[in-house]
Amino acid sequence: MFDSVDFTFQEFIRFWARLSLLLILVEAYLTVNKIWIRKHEPMVADSVSVSAQLLALATGIPFVALYINEGAYEGAIGDGIILLVNMALIAIGIGLWVEGRRGMGFWANLKKSLRTERSEAGALFGEILHPASARQLLQIMLDMALIDDEFDERERAFISDIARQWNVDFEQLLRERKPEKERSYSQLRGSVEAYLASSPPTEQAGQLRDVLVMLVSIDDIVSEEEQMMMDELGGMLDTYITGTGEAGYYVFIAPQSPRQETALQELMPDFKKESRLGGEVLIVGRYHSRAYADLVRDRYRDAGYLTVAEEAARQPKSAQDQLRHE
Numbered sequence: 001m002f003d004s005v006d007f008t009f010q011e012f013i014r015f016w017a018r019l020s021l022l023l024i025l026v027e028a029y030l031t032v033n034k035i036w037i038r039k040h041e042p043m044v045a046d047s048v049s050v051s052a053q054l055l056a057l058a059t060g061i062p063f064v065a066l067y068i069n070e071g072a073y074e075g076a077i078g079d080g081i082i083l084l085v086n087m088a089l090i091a092i093g094i095g096l097w098v099e100g101r102r103g104m105g106f107w108a109n110l111k112k113s114l115r116t117e118r119s120e121a122g123a124l125f126g127e128i129l130h131p132a133s134a135r136q137l138l139q140i141m142l143d144m145a146l147i148d149d150e151f152d153e154r155e156r157a158f159i160s161d162i163a164r165q166w167n168v169d170f171e172q173l174l175r176e177r178k179p180e181k182e183r184s185y186s187q188l189r190g191s192v193e194a195y196l197a198s199s200p201p202t203e204q205a206g207q208l209r210d211v212l213v214m215l216v217s218i219d220d221i222v223s224e225e226e227q228m229m230m231d232e233l234g235g236m237l238d239t240y241i242t243g244t245g246e247a248g249y250y251v252f253i254a255p256q257s258p259r260q261e262t263a264l265q266e267l268m269p270d271f272k273k274e275s276r277l278g279g280e281v282l283i284v285g286r287y288h289s290r291a292y293a294d295l296v297r298d299r300y301r302d303a304g305y306l307t308v309a310e311e312a313a314r315q316p317k318s319a320q321d322q323l324r325h326e
Contacts, residue, residue, distance in 0.1 A: 017074040024078050028085045035089070039097045048093030050113045056086045134166040136195055137208060138173055143188040144212055147229050152219035159215070185229065185295060192233050202241045209237040228291040235288025246312070247286035249293035254281045254306045264305070286312065 038044040060083050067076035094109035095101040101109055138159065145155040163170040196205065212233060216226040235247065252274070255261035264282055273280050284300065287293040290309070297309035 014074065017078075021074060021078055021081075024081050028081050032085055032088050035092055039092045040099065042095070042098050045093055045095040045098050048089050050090055050093040050110065053086045053090045053093065057083060057090075060086065133195065133198070133200060133204070134163075134168050135173070136191070138163055138166070138168055138170075140188070140191050140195065140208070141211065141215060142173065142177065143191060144215055144226070144229060144233075147185070147188060148223035148225040150219075150223070154218045155215060158218055162211075185225075185292070188229060189232060189236075189292075192236055196236065196240050205237050206241050209234055209241070228289060228295070231289035232287060232292040239288070247288045248312055249288070249290055249309055250286045250312055251284040251293050251296045251300070251307060251309045252281040253284060253300055254308070256306055260305060 035044060035048070060079055064076050064079045064083065067073065067079065090110075094106070094113045096106070096109060101112075104112070141159050141162070145151055145159060160170040163173065195208075212230060216222050216230050222230075239246065253264060255264060261282070274283055284296060284307070287296065290311075293309040297307045300307040
């Protein structure tokens, strides 16, 4: 019955793909048509995530180029149609047809929409997170925002909006903060460590990481302090979320006298000892970023201790040699 049908599997797949292009076109039309007839309404424009559409463009264009390069034109056309939908949604989302915004121009509307979206970025996060961790998480966000001793109005608005959603008095939270001179990098890192020790859901930890990334960039300036802490805290959260990997740097001290060793053990009784560098060293800790490990190292060096920060995989021959190398 099918002997007369000369149709290879590859030809069938190609025919199916071309037929699917019609369905993609219909889907695109229905998607845009529903919102197009309401494009002049401010609420409709504000409901479109311009950032998401821009990301879709950024990730979609390389695939169109790849399909064209490999001769898979059906895939290129299909993704091209979706990109056109993204562009239409961007035009609607920035309010080109909204009264009062029509004369502003494309770029001015785009910047305005992105600023608005950034200020609303914590809304979903605020509704999803478990309220039992609310004050703890808000304190982490606050400490991160103030780590460079600057508190931009956008950072303040971002955190206060989340606090409002959690029914936490933001002004009281500010009043309860310790004086700035008592604020430290280790305090912020310890807060995140304590949060992770409470075994929060991995989805929540992932949301915290995303919010911290938004927070440090919300004022359009990422300071050295913010970048260092984001690298360190991001590594801690990523390790917790994935359940794999370890901190990549350790800091250890080689006591130069019994007095130093006694002082260190009294200061930090939980220091672990390890045979290394031709003798016993005290392990201060393991960290996720080189910059943070160097910060810890320098603080102990300033106190007069022979201290080394090193990648976990490396085994220096002696502390003196390592210090000369640095």
